[in-house]
Amino acid sequence: MSRSRDLAAKVVFKALTILKENEGEMLGRNVISQIEEQLQFDGWESHRYKKSGNIRWKSILHFFTIDCTKAGFLRKKNAIWYLTPEGESALGLGAEKLLDEATRLYKVWREANPKTNVEEKQIDDLDDSDIEESSDKLTLDQIEQMSIDSIKHYIEMKNPYEFQDLVAALLRGMGYFTPFIAPKGRDGGIDIIAYRDPLGTTVPRIKVQVKHRKDSASSPEIQQLKGVLQPSGEVGMFISAGGFTSTAKKEARNSNVHVELIDLDRFISLWQDFYDKLNDEDKALLPLLPFYFHAELD
Numbered sequence: 001m002s003r004s005r006d007l008a009a010k011v012v013f014k015a016l017t018i019l020k021e022n023e024g025e026m027l028g029r030n031v032i033s034q035i036e037e038q039l040q041f042d043g044w045e046s047h048r049y050k051k052s053g054n055i056r057w058k059s060i061l062h063f064f065t066i067d068c069t070k071a072g073f074l075r076k077k078n079a080i081w082y083l084t085p086e087g088e089s090a091l092g093l094g095a096e097k098l099l100d101e102a103t104r105l106y107k108v109w110r111e112a113n114p115k116t117n118v119e120e121k122q123i124d125d126l127d128d129s130d131i132e133e134s135s136d137k138l139t140l141d142q143i144e145q146m147s148i149d150s151i152k153h154y155i156e157m158k159n160p161y162e163f164q165d166l167v168a169a170l171l172r173g174m175g176y177f178t179p180f181i182a183p184k185g186r187d188g189g190i191d192i193i194a195y196r197d198p199l200g201t202t203v204p205r206i207k208v209q210v211k212h213r214k215d216s217a218s219s220p221e222i223q224q225l226k227g228v229l230q231p232s233g234e235v236g237m238f239i240s241a242g243g244f245t246s247t248a249k250k251e252a253r254n255s256n257v258h259v260e261l262i263d264l265d266r267f268i269s270l271w272q273d274f275y276d277k278l279n280d281e282d283k284a285l286l287p288l289l290p291f292y293f294h295a296e297l298d
Contacts, residue, residue, distance in 0.1 A: 003044070004056075005099070011061040012102070013099070015032075016074065016087050016088075019087075027079060032058060079148045151286070160212040170278075173278040175196070176196060177196070190207050206236070208236075216248070222252055235259070240263060240264075
C-alpha cells in the first residue's frame with residue numbers, strides 16, 4: 001500500500017475499534033482524541049498542511065471514513081459516529097483488509113450512483129498530496145461539530161432548573177404530556193413525570209431524573225431511580241449532562257425495569273430531531289437555526 005493508505009488503514013481500524021469499546025457510538029471529536037492518545041504518529045503522519053491547516057492523519061481519517069460510511073460500516077449523525085453491525089464484523093478482517101473491503105464497497109456504491117462532478121470521478125487516482133485538496137469533504141463534519149459545541153456551551157450556561165425545563169420541552173416535542181415538573185427544592189428523586197395521554201392512563205408512564213453537572217452519574221443514582229419505579233407501566237429516564245460511569249451503564253442494562261440513559265450528546269441529537277415538533281415557547285428555550293447543504297444520495 002502507499003504510505004497514505006497504510007496510515008488510513010491504521011487510523012480507520014483504530015476509530016472503529018474505539019467505537020466498539022464505547023458501546024458503538026461516540027462523538028466524532030472524542031474518537032479522534034482517543035486515537036491521538038492511543039497511537040503514536042511520526043513527523044510525516046503529524047504534518048500540518050500549509051493550505052488548510054489540517055493534520056495529515058486527521059485529514060486521511062476523515063477522507064477514508066467516507067468509504068466506511070458508503071460501505072455501511074459507519075454512520076454519522078449530528079457529529080456522533082455510530083459503528084454498525086457490519087462495521088463491527090469487519091473488524092475481524094484486520095486493518096488492511098477492512099480498508100480494502102470498505103473501498104471495494106464504496107466503488108460499488110459509486111457505480112450505482114454515478115457522479116457528473118469531475119473531481120469526484122478522480123478519487124481513485126488520489127495520491128498523498130491530493131488528500132488536502134479534498135478537504136472540502138470535511139466541511140460538513142467540521143460545521144456539525146461547531147454546531148454541537150455551540151449548543152453544548154449554551155446548555156452549560158443554564159442552571160439546573162433551566163436544563164430541567166429543556167428536558168420537559170423535549171418530551172413535549174416527542175408527544176408526551178408533562179403534568180409534573182419539580183419545583184425548586186427536594187424532589188424525592190423525580191424531576192419530571194411524563195404521560196402519553198393527559199390523564200396518564202396509557203403506558204408507559206415515564207419518571208425522569210435530570211442532572212446538570214460535569215460529573216458522571218453513578219450506579220447508586222441509577223439504583224435510586226429504579227427504586228421509585230413501579231414494575232408495571234412505568235419506565236425510568238435519566239438525563240445527565242455529565243454522562244454516565246461505566247458501572248451506571250451496566251446497572252441500567254441489567255435492570256429488571258427499563259431505565260433509559262441520555263447523555264448531553266444524545267440530548268442535543270434528540271433536540272435537533274424533534275425541534276420542528278416543539279411549540280414556539282419551547283423552541284425559545286434553545287433556539288436553532290437550520291442550514292441546508294447539498295447532500296449525496298445513498
